[in-house]
Amino acid sequence: MEFDYALLAKYLINELSQEELEEVMKWRSLSDENESVFSEVFRLRLSWNAAKYADNERIDIALKKINARINQTKRFHVLGPLLKYAAVLLLLVSLSYSGWEYFKPETYVTIALRNKEEVKKIALEDGSTVWLRGNSALKIPESFSAANRTVSLQGEAFFDIAKNASPCKEKHSLTSQRMLNHYL
Incomplete structure (x- = not known):
């Protein structure tokens, strides 16, 4: 079976039709050597797609989003123990009040x-x-x-x-x- 290596180039830039994609997948499964070539092309495609979107403006926006999530998580971690202490304090106050109402001497x-x-x-x-x-x-x-x-x-x-x-x-x-x- 003669394989058209131009299809791998089209796969790299994501311009394959459905029939062409099926032909590439058949070629891939024919031998281990074809599988290793396809794996290299696949890695190239991923790195090319990542590089395509890797301009400084997008990187800055992504970093700001990550920092915002990190700061939000830290804020919650600070409030967590405070909420625990507040809940314990509220429980103690309510139990004390209930005990006082139950055991207080009648006049x-x-x-x-x-x-x-x-x-x-x-x-x-x-x-x-x-x-x-x-x-x-x-x-x-x-x-x-x-x-x-x-x-x-x-x-x-x-x-x-x-x-x-x-x-x-x-x-x-x-x-x-x-x-x-x-x-x-």
């Missing part, structure tokens, strides 16, 4: 009557009513929780408990009573 209001005072009617926040006798003290929270209504009593009192799904507990100096929508 109570204490109503105490002296010996001479007879009976005092006290209306609680949940709608319950307490009649406190003389020489008694009632300790109630400023606001009842949704799950529990607890008061502390020293002395004597009558409770009219408002209907509510959560029980009302009375802590006496001697006993602890659980009241569910009834009178004591």
Whole structure:
């Protein structure tokens, strides 16, 4: 088979038709020597294409793009550890606040009557009513929780408990009573 080496020159400048390209590929596969010649032509084509676009202006533009990407990457590497510390700090602050809200002591209001005072009617926040006798003290929270209504009593009192799904507990100096929508 006679091969037209002018096709390799056309391949070098990328002007081959599809049929001519197929003919070059057939010639290439015929022997190892043809393969090595084709490899050299291919390297020449690549270096020629690279040299064709290697003017100073294009090189400067490419270097600026590369430098911009490098600087952008450095900026992110600086912010990465800062973001980690900020996340840890935010986590600690939120856990501290949650712990404080959960474990903070409740504030109570204490109503105490002296010996001479007879009976005092006290209306609680949940709608319950307490009649406190003389020489008694009632300790109630400023606001009842949704799950529990607890008061502390020293002395004597009558409770009219408002209907509510959560029980009302009375802590006496001697006993602890659980009241569910009834009178004591």
